[in-house]
Amino acid sequence: xxxxxxxxxxxxxxxxxxxxxxxxxxxxxxxxxxxxxxxxxxxxxxxxxxxxxxxxxxxxxxxxxxxxxxxxxxxxxxxxxxxxxxxxxxxxxxxxxxxxxxxxxxxxxxxxxxxxxxxxxxxxxxxxxxxxxxxxxxxxxxxxxxxxxxxxxxxxxxxxxxxxxxxxxxxxxxxxxxxxxxxxxxxxxxxxxxxxxxxxxxxxxxxxxxxxxxxxxxxxxxxxxxxxxxxxxxxxxxxxxxxxxxxxxxxxxxxxxxxxxxxxxxxxxxxxxxx
Numbered sequence: 395x396x397x398x399x400x401x402x403x404x405x406x407x408x409x410x411x412x413x414x415x416x417x418x419x420x421x422x423x424x425x426x427x428x429x430x431x432x433x434x435x436x437x438x439x440x441x442x443x444x445x446x447x448x449x450x451x452x453x454x455x456x457x458x459x460x461x462x463x464x465x466x467x468x469x470x471x472x473x474x475x476x477x478x479x480x481x482x483x484x485x486x487x488x489x490x491x492x493x494x495x496x497x498x499x500x501x502x503x504x505x506x507x508x509x510x511x512x513x514x515x516x517x518x519x520x521x522x523x524x525x526x527x528x529x530x531x532x533x534x535x536x537x538x539x540x541x542x543x544x545x546x547x548x549x550x551x552x553x554x555x556x557x558x559x560x561x562x563x564x565x566x567x568x569x570x571x572x573x574x575x576x577x578x579x580x581x582x583x584x585x586x587x588x589x590x591x592x593x594x595x596x597x598x599x600x601x602x603x604x605x606x607x608x609x610x611x612x613x614x615x616x617x618x619x620x621x622x623x624x625x626x627x628x629x630x631x632x633x634x635x636x637x638x639x640x641x642x643x644x645x646x647x648x649x650x651x652x653x654x655x656x657x658x659x660x661x662x663x664x665x666x667x668x669x
Contacts, residue, residue, distance in 0.1 A: 398461065399459045399460055399461050399464075400421045400422075400459075401419060401420065401421045401460040401461065401462050401464070401465035402419070402420065402421065402425070402455050402456075402457060402458045402459070402460060402465065403417065403418070403419045403455070403456045403457045403460065403465055403468045403469050403472070404417070404418055404419070404420070404424075404425040404453060404454060404455050404456060405417050405418075405453070405454050405456055405472070406418075406428065406437075406441075406451045406452070406453055407451060407452035407453075407454065408440065408444060408451065408452075409444065409449045409450070409451065409452050410444065410447060410449065412452075414476060415437070415440050415451075416428070416437050416440075417456075417469050417472045417473050417476075418469065419460075419462075419465035419466060419468070419469040420465075425453055425455065426453065428441065429441065429450075429451075456468075456472070509549060509551040509552045509553065509666060510549075510552050510553070510643060510645070511552075511553045511555070511643065511644045511645060511651075511662055511666065512548065512552060512553070512554050512555065512641055512642065512643060512644065513554075513555050513557055513635060513636075513637070513641065513642045513643070513644050513647075514533050514545075514554045514555065514556050514557065514640065514641055515557050515559070515637070515638065515639060515640050515641075516533065516534075516556055516557065516558045516559075516568070517535065517541075517559075517640070518558060518559075518560075519599075520597070520599045520602070521534075521536065521537055521597065521599045521600050521602050521610055522534045522535075522536075522597055522599075522600055522610060523596050523597040524556070524558050524568055524569075524623050525596050525622070525623065526595050526596050526597055526600070527556070527569075527615075528568070528569060528617065528620050528622070530585055530590065530593060531571075531574075531585070531614055531615050531616060531617060532583065532612040532613060532614055532615055533545065533554060533556060533612070533613050533615055534580070534600065534610045534611065534612045534613075535610070535611060535640050536580075536603070536608060536609055536610035536611050537602065537603060537608050537610070538608055539607055539608070541640055542577070542609070542610070542611040544639070544640040544641035545577045545611050545613050545640060545641065546576070546577045546611060546613075547641070548573050548576070548577060548613050548641070549573065549576070550573055550574060550575065550576065551572060551573060552572070552573045553570070553571070553572055553573075553662060553665050553666055554569075554570070554571055554572070554573060554615060555567055555569070555570050555644060555654060556568050556569035556570070556571070556620070557636060558623055558626055559636075560623065560626070565626060565628060565636070566625075566626025566627045566628030567626060567627045567628065567654060567657070567658075568620060568621050568622075568623060568625070568626045568627070569615075569617050569619065569620035569621070570617070570618050570619050570620070570654065570658050570660060570665075571615040571616050571617040571618050571620070572615065572616050572618065572665065573613055573614070573615055574614045574615065574616050575613065575614035576613065577611040577612060577613040578611065578612060578613075579604065579609040579610070579611060579612075580600055580601060580604050580609055580610045580611070580612055581601075581604050581605075581609070583612040583614070590612075618658075618660060618665065619658040619659065619660060627653070627654070627657040627658065629653065632649070632653065633649060634649070634650050634653060635647040635649075635650040
């Protein structure tokens, strides 16, 4: 019976310049299988070019006696390290664990920072209004799990940017804060140990369906900077980010991030480092 840790990681090297051009993982004779691969791709074309020079690729095992999971991780690490110089198509196992290439010049949520930076659509309606959110330190969504579920994914320490659409042509960003407690049903939400029902609200409709799965869910937020609905920050024709979705990452929205930092007089890096 073969040992459980029977996998290895190997590399293909171009003998013309000693350039590594393919990493793989496998067991038994897997490392030699590419030599007889007849498919048309960058790897097989590279091997064909080497053979035109009456040479063969150099094949070396890099790590041995591995579990399959360890082999996947090592393979992925090597592929990530050399990136676009390889003929590998990098995807699959552990792909979401690695930093995207060409992002060393920016700070990334969940890589350089533990938490994320998220746009949250307030969606004012008969069950929620921005003024209550601003006054009592929360964001809300509900009346169907498909609306409340995105809010439940926010983690303590995440930085949130609240967006409010007032009508077809009017709206803007109204608040920036940090999540201090995970989302819960409105009946379970507390301020200084007291139920939200102990406080005067502009929107009593927030309790609609509060006894079932369609309840409003509230996530507690410490507002760093916030404004009234009439003072929302926006600039027309500037490609600022907005979406009807409840939650969206602002990770790749540098123009919007720059606008928000200027308008709210904050630095997201400072907020996200202050954990």
